[in-house]
Amino acid sequence: VRRIRLVLEYDGTHFAGFQRQPHARSVQETLEKALSRICGHPVQATGAGRTDAGVHALGQVVHFDTTGRIPPERLALAINAVAVNALAAPDLVVRRAEATDAAFHARFGAVRRTYYYYVCRETPSPFLARYVLHERRLAADAAARMREALRPLVGTHDFAAFRAAGSSARTTVRTVYDAGVAELPGGAGAGALLRLEVTADAFLRSMVRIIAGLALEIGAGREGPDALSRALFERMRPKQTAPPHGLFLARVEYPDGFRGGPPPGTECGWPGR
Amino acid sequence: VRRIRLVLEYDGTHFAGFQRQPHARSVQETLEKALSRICGHPVQATGAGRTDAGVHALGQVVHFDTTGRIPPERLALAINAVAVNALAAPDLVVRRAEATDAAFHARFGAVRRTYYYYVCRETPSPFLARYVLHERRLAADAAARMREALRPLVGTHDFAAFRAAGSSARTTVRTVYDAGVAELPGGAGAGALLRLEVTADAFLRSMVRIIAGLALEIGAGREGPDALSRALFERMRPKQTAPPHGLFLARVEYPDGFRGGPPPGTECGWPGR
Numbered sequence: 446v447r448r449i450r451l452v453l454e455y456d457g458t459h460f461a462g463f464q465r466q467p468h469a470r471s472v473q474e475t476l477e478k479a480l481s482r483i484c485g486h487p488v489q490a491t492g493a494g495r496t497d498a499g500v501h502a503l504g505q506v507v508h509f510d511t512t513g514r515i516p517p518e519r520l521a522l523a524i525n526a527v528a529v530n531a532l533a534a535p536d537l538v539v540r541r542a543e544a545t546d547a548a549f550h551a552r553f554g555a556v557r558r559t560y561y562y563y564v565c566r567e568t569p570s571p572f573l574a575r576y577v578l579h580e581r582r583l584a585a586d587a588a589a590r591m592r593e594a595l596r597p598l599v600g601t602h603d604f605a606a607f608r609a610a611g612s613s614a615r616t617t618v619r620t621v622y623d624a625g626v627a628e629l630p631g632g633a634g635a636g637a638l639l640r641l642e643v644t645a646d647a648f649l650r651s652m653v654r655i656i657a658g659l660a661l662e663i664g665a666g667r668e669g670p671d672a673l674s675r676a677l678f679e680r681m682r683p684k685q686t687a688p689p690h691g692l693f694l695a696r697v698e699y700p701d702g703f704r705g706g707p708p709p710g711t712e713c714g715w716p717g718r
Numbered sequence: 719v720r721r722i723r724l725v726l727e728y729d730g731t732h733f734a735g736f737q738r739q740p741h742a743r744s745v746q747e748t749l750e751k752a753l754s755r756i757c758g759h760p761v762q763a764t765g766a767g768r769t770d771a772g773v774h775a776l777g778q779v780v781h782f783d784t785t786g787r788i789p790p791e792r793l794a795l796a797i798n799a800v801a802v803n804a805l806a807a808p809d810l811v812v813r814r815a816e817a818t819d820a821a822f823h824a825r826f827g828a829v830r831r832t833y834y835y836y837v838c839r840e841t842p843s844p845f846l847a848r849y850v851l852h853e854r855r856l857a858a859d860a861a862a863r864m865r866e867a868l869r870p871l872v873g874t875h876d877f878a879a880f881r882a883a884g885s886s887a888r889t890t891v892r893t894v895y896d897a898g899v900a901e902l903p904g905g906a907g908a909g910a911l912l913r914l915e916v917t918a919d920a921f922l923r924s925m926v927r928i929i930a931g932l933a934l935e936i937g938a939g940r941e942g943p944d945a946l947s948r949a950l951f952e953r954m955r956p957k958q959t960a961p962p963h964g965l966f967l968a969r970v971e972y973p974d975g976f977r978g979g980p981p982p983g984t985e986c987g988w989p990g991r
Contacts, residue, residue: 456844501845525841536844568798571729571809572774572849 446510449517450549451524452541452705453492453505457689458575459536462498463505472496475534476507479527483520484513493551493697493705494558497651499689501576503561504706506697508551517544541705549699557622558648559696559706562641562657562687564664569638577638578691580661587664588626588639594663595624595641597674598656606680609651619652621645639664642695651686658685719783721822722790724797725814725978726765726778730962731848732809735771736778745769748807749780752800756793757786766824766970766978767831770924772962774849776834777979779970781824790817814978822972830895831921832969832979835914835930835960837937842911850911851964853934860937861899861912867936868897868914870947871929879953882924892925894918912937915968924959931958 453476461469465477473490480488493506515523520542528534548554563577566587584590598621605617623644628637641657659676662668662685676683696706726749734742738750746763753761766779788796793815801807821827836850839860857863871894878890896917901910914930932949935941935958949956969979 454843454845503843522841535847538841538844538847540843568795568811570727570776570813571811572727574808574811576845 446512446547448508448510448545448547448549449520450543450545450551450703451507451509451521451539453502453507454538454540455502455505456536456575457496457499457501460498462500463492463494463496463502472502472505472537475528475532475537476524477509478532479524479534480509480511482527482531483515483523484511486512491551493555494648494694495650496692496694497654497689500692500694501690502694504696504704505694506551506555506699506703506705508545508549510547517542545703549701549703551697554699555697556646556700557644557696557698558646558694559623559642559644559698560648560653561693561695562643562653563638563691563693564641564657564661564687565638573638575690576693578661578688580665582665582667583639583661584664584666588628588637590666590670591639591641591660591664592626594660594670594673595626595643595656598624598643598677602677603680604649604652604677606676606682607652607655608649608682609655609686612650614649617649619645619647619649624656644696654687654689654692655683655685657687657691659683661685661687719785719820721781721783721818721820722793723816723818723822723824723976724780724782724794724812726775726780727811727813728775728778729809729848730769730772730774733771735773736765736767736769736775745775745778745810748801748805748810749797750782751805752797752807753782753784755800755804756788756796757784759785764824766828767921767967768923769965769967770927770962773965773967774963775967777969777977778967779824779828779972779976779978781818781822783820790815818976822974822976824970827972828970829919829973830917830969830971831919831967832896832915832917832971833921833926834966834968835916835926836911836964836966837914837930837934837960838911846911848963849966851934851961853938855938855940856912856934857937857939861901861910863939863943864912864914864933864937865899867933867943867946868899868916868929871897871916871950875950876953877922877925877950879949879955880925880928881922881955882928882959885923887922890922892918892920892922897929917969927960927962927965928956928958930960930964932956934958934960 465473521539524539566583601620627640738746794812797812839856874893900913
């Protein structure tokens with residue numbers, strides 16, 4: 446038995462989330478179908494992050510075990526061919542595949558995860574509309590306001606306020622390493638594209654979307670600059686949850702240097718580039 | 719009566735082309751529906767380029783006449799709102815709208831048109847798959863080969879060989895100002911994204927797709943480097959036509975400086991950026 450790890454990109458628009466579930470098309474099920482076909486036996490895939498319905502990924506990491514003999518360097522091509530030709534799933538692409546030791550675990554071994562949330566004030570171009578939230582009410586200085594508001598999240602805190610109902614995490618303490626806003630020039634037509642970026646050891650369910658939802662209210666001037674820190678420290682669940690289509694699981698990092706997603710600073714500001 | 723000019727972006731995936739036709743969803747019809755609703759009378763829209771089914775646009779230019787009273791500066795917002803909310807057409811976005819004089823003609827007044835054709839050797843990211851041709855056979859030096867092969871097209875020539883059957887143009891003489899290949903780093907996953915770029919006074923029907931089709935054969939080493947110039951000068955219609963989804967009407971230019979599409983050199987290499 447060999448353990449294989451994969452880096453996965455997907456457009457979440459037509460997926461009911463990463464996790465397998467009855468009567469819905471999930472990333473996990475689609476991937477497992479492709480892997481089972483190629484390996485010649487049923488395959489169970491474990492992902493680093495269980496992204497919600499409609500959420501995209503640039504750097505999801507997955508591991509699975511196989512007794513099949515396909516060389517890992519040919520696996521990505523094989524999976525992509527099966528995904529496109531047999532499963533009609535061009536919205537899921539394996540970017541990298543390699544053998545790893547049995548101790549590697551995509552979910553429990555990950556030490557840093559980074560999410561991006563894309564938003565713009567102007568009507569986004571039709572090529573971006575599926576990946577960027579259009580928020581007409583953003584103030585001219587929204588990036589600065591949101592950057593300021595996000596800063597208090599950095600550190601080890603109880604993020605119980607930023608958890609979706611039904612989340613079953615044993616502890617709600619997480620460590621946020623970085624939380625900021627990038628301004629990407631000439632983004633979606635006339636105006637700038639803003640990218641909220643949050644890096645943490647792990648996230649609670651819907652945590653980034655709840656943070657983004659409140660950050661956007663601050664960016665629109667409808668909440669004061671301290672609304673995020675108050676929600677955090679007073680453990681008040683914000684009312685807003687930003688819609689899923691602006692959200693990307695951008696990067697997952699491991700202690701051995703393995704990484705899903707583009708290296709920081711190498712992108713031109715657009716997912717998939 | 720006032721004449722208005724618009725700059726339009728669209729994702730051509732679900733359009734049967736620019737031009738109105740029975741029993742099919744066209745850009746022209748969708749736009750005219752939105753304009754008629756806003757202006758309060760039937761509107762006829764004239765476009766700079768009649769893009770084929772599946773072809774995208776970053777800078778299509780359109781003019782129309784109206785007796786309606788909506789200020790031009792509010793027109794883009796109004797059209798986009800109607801397109802999204804009433805016509806379920808988020809794949810069509812008006813980027814700019816302004817009043818112009820009655821002598822302006824989107825089609826006959828345009829002096830330069832630029833098309834882009836995107837292609838990559840690696841499996842494109844799921845965010846690019848609808849806009850980039852995946853051509854596994856491209857050689858490592860495909861960009862250089864294609865650049866060389868395209869050069870003889872520059873100039874005023876009879877492009878009869880590069881015309882789709884059924885084209886009704888009166889003359890097949892066109893002037894190509896520029897034809898080249900840009901290499902966009904880190905494009906679609908591991909490998910570079912290549913962008914064929916052709917600028918001319920005007921194009922024959924399917925001209926760019928026929929040129930791209932043969933250029934890609936040259937890039938794949940299946941045709942010699944002089945295949946394009948031979949097709950041109952011997953007026954031999956190439957067998958290959960590149961599929962429409964990699965093609966963008968990128969830019970349209972007018973003598974008064976008006977321009978549809980991003981200024982040259984300002985993009986980061988991805989349509990809509």
